[in-house]
Amino acid sequence: MLTKITGFIGEVKGELRKASWPWESDPKVKGFKKYKELIDSTVVVLIAVILLAGFVQFWDFVQVLIVGFLTEIFR
Numbered sequence: 001m002l003t004k005i006t007g008f009i010g011e012v013k014g015e016l017r018k019a020s021w022p023w024e025s026d027p028k029v030k031g032f033k034k035y036k037e038l039i040d041s042t043v044v045v046l047i048a049v050i051l052l053a054g055f056v057q058f059w060d061f062v063q064v065l066i067v068g069f070l071t072e073i074f075r
Contacts, residue, residue: 022038032039 035039
C-alpha cells in the first residue's frame with residue numbers, strides 16, 4: 001500500500017513539472033511582473049463573472065415583472 005502511494009506521489013510530481021504555470025519562471029523577474037499572466041487572467045475571470053451576474057440579474061428581474069403582470073391579469 002505504501003509503495004502505491006509513493007509511486008502515485010512521484011507520478012503527480014512528474015506531471016506537475018510538465019505543466020505550464022501562469023507566472024514567469026525567469027528568476028531575474030521580480031515583483032508583480034512575475035505574476036503578470038496570472039493577474040491578467042484573474043481580471044478577465046472577475047469581469048466575466050460580474051457580466052454574467054448582471055445578465056442573470058437582469059433576466060430574473062424581467063421574468064419577475066412578466067410573472068407578476070400575468071398573475072394580476074388572471075386573478
